[in-house]
Amino acid sequence: MIRIGRQLGRYFALVSMTSVLLITVLSNIGMNIFFTMYLRDSQKSEDIAIADYATELLHEDGLLDETDLMSIEHYAFTMSAEVIMEDSEGNVIMSTREPSDVTGEPGRSDYMDLEKFEYKEYSYGSPETGKGSIVIGRPRSIFSASPDRQFLITINLIYLAAAGISLAIGFFLRSRVSGMFLDPIYSIQKNARYIEEGNFRGVMDVETKTIELDELSRSINNMALRLEQQERLRKRLTSDIAHELRTPLSTVNSHLEAFIDGVWEPTPERLTLLQDEIRRLTNLIKDLGDLSYMESGEISLAMKEISLSGLIANVVENFEPLFVSDGKNITTDIEEGIITKGDSDRLNQVFINIIANSLKYTNTGGHVAVALKIEGESAVVTVSDNGIGICSDDIPFVFERFYRSDRSRSRETGGKGIGLTISKALVEAHKGIIGIESTDGKGTTVKISLPAWKG
Ligand SMILES: Nc1ncnc2c1ncn2[C@@H]1O[C@H](COP(=O)(O)OP(=O)(O)O)[C@@H](O)[C@H]1O
Numbered sequence: 001m002i003r004i005g006r007q008l009g010r011y012f013a014l015v016s017m018t019s020v021l022l023i024t025v026l027s028n029i030g031m032n033i034f035f036t037m038y039l040r041d042s043q044k045s046e047d048i049a050i051a052d053y054a055t056e057l058l059h060e061d062g063l064l065d066e067t068d069l070m071s072i073e074h075y076a077f078t079m080s081a082e083v084i085m086e087d088s089e090g091n092v093i094m095s096t097r098e099p100s101d102v103t104g105e106p107g108r109s110d111y112m113d114l115e116k117f118e119y120k121e122y123s124y125g126s127p128e129t130g131k132g133s134i135v136i137g138r139p140r141s142i143f144s145a146s147p148d149r150q151f152l153i154t155i156n157l158i159y160l161a162a163a164g165i166s167l168a169i170g171f172f173l174r175s176r177v178s179g180m181f182l183d184p185i186y187s188i189q190k191n192a193r194y195i196e197e198g199n200f201r202g203v204m205d206v207e208t209k210t211i212e213l214d215e216l217s218r219s220i221n222n223m224a225l226r227l228e229q230q231e232r233l234r235k236r237l238t239s240d241i242a243h244e245l246r247t248p249l250s251t252v253n254s255h256l257e258a259f260i261d262g263v264w265e266p267t268p269e270r271l272t273l274l275q276d277e278i279r280r281l282t283n284l285i286k287d288l289g290d291l292s293y294m295e296s297g298e299i300s301l302a303m304k305e306i307s308l309s310g311l312i313a314n315v316v317e318n319f320e321p322l323f324v325s326d327g328k329n330i331t332t333d334i335e336e337g338i339i340t341k342g343d344s345d346r347l348n349q350v351f352i353n354i355i356a357n358s359l360k361y362t363n364t365g366g367h368v369a370v371a372l373k374i375e376g377e378s379a380v381v382t383v384s385d386n387g388i389g390i391c392s393d394d395i396p397f398v399f400e401r402f403y404r405s406d407r408s409r410s411r412e413t414g415g416k417g418i419g420l421t422i423s424k425a426l427v428e429a430h431k432g433i434i435g436i437e438s439t440d441g442k443g444t445t446v447k448i449s450l451p452a453w454k455g
C-alpha cells in the first residue's frame with residue numbers, strides 16, 4: 001500500500017523522464033541520419049575541390065614539386081581529410097598517413113585510428129599532363145570529428161537540462177494536484193473516520209473543486225445525517241417499546257393482584273379488559289415480527305387473481321363502524337370490476353394500515369375519501385383525509401421504520417411507526433408504487449398504484 005501523493009509523484013517523474021529520454025534518443029537518431037547525409041554531400045564537394053586544387057597546381061611536365069605537395073597537404077588538413085596521392089605512374093608521392101617528407105610532421109596513423117576512415121578515389125591532372133590518383137579518407141562516423149562531437153554533446157546537455165526542468169515542473173504539478181485532489185480527499189477521509197467513531201453531528205463541510213469529490217463528500221455527510229436519524233429512531237423505539245409493554249403488563253398485573261387478594265371479583269367485563277390488553281401485546285409482537293420478515297427481503301406472496309374493487313370495498317365496510325363511533329365519516333368512489341394479481345391477505349393489510357392512519361390522524365367530524373380507478377395498466381387507489389397532515393420536514397421519513405412525527409406521537413394514538421414501512425414493502429413486492437402527499441394541518445393523500453386490468 002502506498003499513499004496517493006507519493007504514487008502520483010512517481011508517475012509524474014516517470015512520465016517526464018520517459019518523454020525526455022524518448023526525445024533524446026529519437027533526435028540523436030534523427031541527427032545521425034540527416035547530419036550524415038548533409039556531411040557526406042558537403043565532404044564530396046570538398047574532396048572534388050582537393051582534386052581540382054591538385055590539377056591546378058600541376059606543372060606542364062605533369063609533376064608537382066614539394067611546395068605544391070605541402071599546399072595540398074595543408075589544404076586537406078584544414079578539411080580534416082586523409083590524403084594519399086599517386087602520380088601518373090602509380091608511385092605514392094604524398095601520404096598524410098606517413099610522417100611527412102615535406103613538413104617533417106608525424107603521420108596521421110600515429111594519432112588517428114585509421115580503421116575508422118572510409119576512402120574514396122578521385123583523379124587529378126589532364127590527358128596532356130597525365131592523370132594521377134588521389135585517395136581521400138573521411139571518418140566513417142560523422143561524430144568522430146571533434147567539432148561535430150562537441151555539437152552532439154551540447155545538444156544532449158540541453159536535453160539533460162530539459163529533463164531537470166521537466167522533473168521540477170512535475171513536482172510542482174504534483175503539489176498542485178495534491179492541493180486540488182488530495183487535500184479534499186484527506187478531509188473526506190477525516191470525516192469518514194469521525195463518523196466511524198460514532199459521531200454523526202459536526203461533520204465538516206469539505207470544499208472541493210471537482211464534481212466527483214463533491215458528490216463523495218456530500219454522500220458521506222448525508223450518510224452521517226441518516227445514521228443520526230436511525231440512531232435517534234432506534235433510541236426512541238426502545239423507549240416506545242418499553243412503554244408499550246409496560247402499560248398493558250402493569251394493568252394485567254394489578255388486576256390479577258386484586259383478584260388474588262380478593263379485592264375484586266373477576267367479572268366478565270374485567271376479564272374482557274385484560275383480554276384486550278393481552279391482544280394489544282400480541283398485536284405489537286405480531287407487527288414487530290412482520291417488520292423483521294418484510295425487512296428480510298424475502299416476502300412470499302400467495303398470488304392469485306383478485307377483485308381489487310371488492311377487496312377495497314370490503315376493507316372500507318369493516319372500518320365504517322369505527323368511523324361512526326369516532327364521529328367521522330368515510331366515503332368511497334370505487335370503479336367496479338378491477339382485477340389485480342396479488343396476495344389478498346397482504347393487500348388487505350396494506351389498505352387497513354392506510355385507512356387506519358386516516359382514521360387515527362383525523363379529528364372528530366373529519367372526512368376520509370377512498371377512490372379506486374384504472375389508469376392505463378394500473379389501478380390507482382387514493383385515500384384522502386382532511387386530518388392533521390404531516391409537516392414537510394417529516395414527509396421524507398414517514399416510510400422509515402419506527403418514524404412517527406412529533407405531532408402524531410403527542411396524540412397518544414399508540415402507533416409504532418411501522419404501518420407505512422410494512423405497507424411500502426408489500427406494495428413494492430406487488431410491483432406497485434406508494435406515495436404520500438400532505439399539507440400540514442389540511443390533510444393527507446396516500447396514493448397506491450398496482451398493476452391491474454378491468455375484468
Ligand atoms: N393520514 C395521515 N395523516 C397524518 N399523518 C400521517 C398519516 N399517515 C401517516 N402519517 C404519519 O406518518 C407516520 C408513520 O405512519 P405509520 O408508519 O403508519 O406509523 P403509526 O401509524 O404507527 O404512527 C405517522 O406516525 C404519522 O406521523
Ligand SMILES: [Mg+2]
Pocket residue numbers: 353356357415417418419420
Ligand atoms: Mg399506522
